Amino acid sequence: MICCDGLVDHALLLDAGTGADAMNAVTPAIARQHAAGVRIRGLTRRFGGPAVLDRLDLDIRPGEFLALLGRSGSGKTTLLRTLAGLDPVEQGEVAAPARRAVVFQDPRLLPWKRVLRNVTLGLRGADPKGRALAALAEVGLAHRTDAWPLTLSGGEAQRAGLARALVREPELLLLDEPFAALDALTRLRMQAMVADLWQRHRCTVLLVTHDVDEAVLLADRAVVLEAGRIATEVAIPLERPRRHAGAEFAALRARLLNALGVEEDGHALAA
Amino acid sequence: MMSEAILSALPDRPATKPRPRLPPGLRRLVSPVVILLLWQAASDLGLISSRLVAPPSAIARSFVELVASGELQHNLLVSLARVGAGLGIAVVAGTALALVAGLSRRGEEIVDAPLQMVRTMPHLALVPLFILWFGIGETPKIALVALGSAFPIYLNLFAGIRGVDPRLVEAATVLGLSRGELIRHVILPGALPSALVGLRYALGVAWLSLVVGEQINATAGIGFMMMDAREFLRTDIIIVGLLVYAVLGLAADQLVRWVERRALSWRPVLLRGTA
Numbered sequence: 001m002i003c004c005d006g007l008v009d010h011a012l013l014l015d016a017g018t019g020a021d022a023m024n025a026v027t028p029a030i031a032r033q034h035a036a037g038v039r040i041r042g043l044t045r046r047f048g049g050p051a052v053l054d055r056l057d058l059d060i061r062p063g064e065f066l067a068l069l070g071r072s073g074s075g076k077t078t079l080l081r082t083l084a085g086l087d088p089v090e091q092g093e094v095a096a097p098a099r100r101a102v103v104f105q106d107p108r109l110l111p112w113k114r115v116l117r118n119v120t121l122g123l124r125g126a127d128p129k130g131r132a133l134a135a136l137a138e139v140g141l142a143h144r145t146d147a148w149p150l151t152l153s154g155g156e157a158q159r160a161g162l163a164r165a166l167v168r169e170p171e172l173l174l175l176d177e178p179f180a181a182l183d184a185l186t187r188l189r190m191q192a193m194v195a196d197l198w199q200r201h202r203c204t205v206l207l208v209t210h211d212v213d214e215a216v217l218l219a220d221r222a223v224v225l226e227a228g229r230i231a232t233e234v235a236i237p238l239e240r241p242r243r244h245a246g247a248e249f250a251a252l253r254a255r256l257l258n259a260l261g262v263e264e265d266g267h268a269l270a271a
Numbered sequence: 272m273m274s275e276a277i278l279s280a281l282p283d284r285p286a287t288k289p290r291p292r293l294p295p296g297l298r299r300l301v302s303p304v305v306i307l308l309l310w311q312a313a314s315d316l317g318l319i320s321s322r323l324v325a326p327p328s329a330i331a332r333s334f335v336e337l338v339a340s341g342e343l344q345h346n347l348l349v350s351l352a353r354v355g356a357g358l359g360i361a362v363v364a365g366t367a368l369a370l371v372a373g374l375s376r377r378g379e380e381i382v383d384a385p386l387q388m389v390r391t392m393p394h395l396a397l398v399p400l401f402i403l404w405f406g407i408g409e410t411p412k413i414a415l416v417a418l419g420s421a422f423p424i425y426l427n428l429f430a431g432i433r434g435v436d437p438r439l440v441e442a443a444t445v446l447g448l449s450r451g452e453l454i455r456h457v458i459l460p461g462a463l464p465s466a467l468v469g470l471r472y473a474l475g476v477a478w479l480s481l482v483v484g485e486q487i488n489a490t491a492g493i494g495f496m497m498m499d500a501r502e503f504l505r506t507d508i509i510i511v512g513l514l515v516y517a518v519l520g521l522a523a524d525q526l527v528r529w530v531e532r533r534a535l536s537w538r539p540v541l542l543r544g545t546a
Binding site: 085148149 | 438439441442443444445446447448452456457460461463535536537538539
């Protein structure tokens with residue numbers, strides 16, 4: 001069902017059942033957990049080669065903000081997709097809350113629906129429109145609710161994606177390199193916004209990122225994945241709101257960079 | 272723009288005093304008008320026999336006569352009804368088959384293979400068979416239109432469904448959309464641009480099938496009017512029929528373009544156009 005970098009074969013996805021069907025096809029393997037944390041035991045996943053995830057154990061406490069770092073191909077995205085219910089659990093155990101939401105690296109808004117309709121899409125319960133408007137206001141997009149997605153800037157589109165995730169009041173929010181495609185200034189603004197939103201919503205967050213600074217700025221704990229296993233785990237006990245400065249920040253940053261095989265001055269370590 | 276630049280760069284304009292200029296819209300009409308005048312002159316001088324091609328003046332006259340007698344309107348309505356019925360059947364059948372084949376792999380296996388085989392046959396070659404099956408009434412004419420125009424609709428919608436961005440399908444799945452909602456909100460709107468291209472092709476095929484269909488034992492319709500005129504060597508009426516076909520094809524295309532502009536107003540090209 002999966003091509004190289006985790007793209008789902010469209011036709012098969014349609015067959016295997018989409019929407020509710022697909023979720024049912026995948027979720028039985030993901031046990032529903034009442035506490036809003038995540039518990040992974042012995043998760044192994046391979047796409048016909050060496051294991052992308054190799055007997056992985058990982059816990060995320062309820063309400064914790066966990067950053068997942070790793071080089072390309074380390075299995076970060078596969079782990080996130082498994083938690084999102086997009087990849088099946090073939091081997092191992094995964095327990096995660098039922099209410100999950102994903103923000104992808106590309107905003108993935110439906111171009112033929114205006115921003116507001118994108119946010120209310122699939123939203124159940126009372127007053128979906130009112131809740132969507134509130135979520136859009138929260139990410140500072142109240143003035144763009146009627147816009148077509150293709151007219152939004154990169155930052156605006158990503159904020160709409162964030163509103164679409166938050167309006168579902170997820171217990172687990174999965175962020176797949178959500179700021180990687182944004183320009184540096186927009187990225188800083190978005191990081192501050194996510195820090196702020198998380199303080200208010202207090203959902204469990206898994207942030208997949210390449211950016212060490214981003215991890216230190218936002219997360220309670222950072223985990224470095226290497227060849228499908230956890231290579232390094234670093235607690236980030238800095239006080240919030242955080243700033244890109246200070247000796248502690250620099251020390252944590254250096255530790256994570258080191259774990260990723262990069263020295264502070266940017267040279268790769270000799271193998 | 273480019274051609275303008277090239278034209279003005281060419282040294283064929285001697286620096287003479289400025290001549291009075293026509294607006295660009297009218298300038299484009301100059302050469303067709305000249306051709307019509309030459310055609311008329313050649314007919315008047317007896318260089319072109321009216322048995323081969325009637326002069327423009329005669330064509331205009333018989334157009335007015337056909338409209339005045341109501342003959343043109345009557346035949347036009349008959350032809351439009353045939354295209355409408357055939358196209359209606361084609362849209363329903365083509366859409367249904369494309370949905371079955373596009374939305375499930377098993378559906379594709381069952382539906383696509385036979386359709387691809389039938390598609391390679393020129394459908395106009397089925398006329399003799401259709402006459403045997405459906406007689407010489409309205410049915411074979413409508414069936415011919417329906418058969419010909421169902422394929423472009425099926426093929427383009429099928430391709431459109433399969434071409435929907437899988438990342439959007441994934442995102443919608445994560446949002447918890449049911450299968451029905453997914454088809455309604457993601458798959459079908461995503462396939463709409465291709466479906467409309469298919470509809471435009473289908474309209475072209477529909478007119479073509481109508482032309483052929485109306486030349487077999489018809490008692491009304493634009494095609495019949497032309498065949499009837501042939502009996503009396505009325506090339507003027509034949510050309511009126513040709514012009515009517517041309518205008519109808521153009522109008523149908525404009526109609527779909529208009530639908531496209533309305534239904535696909537989210538596309539950036541169109542957004543820029545309206546901004």
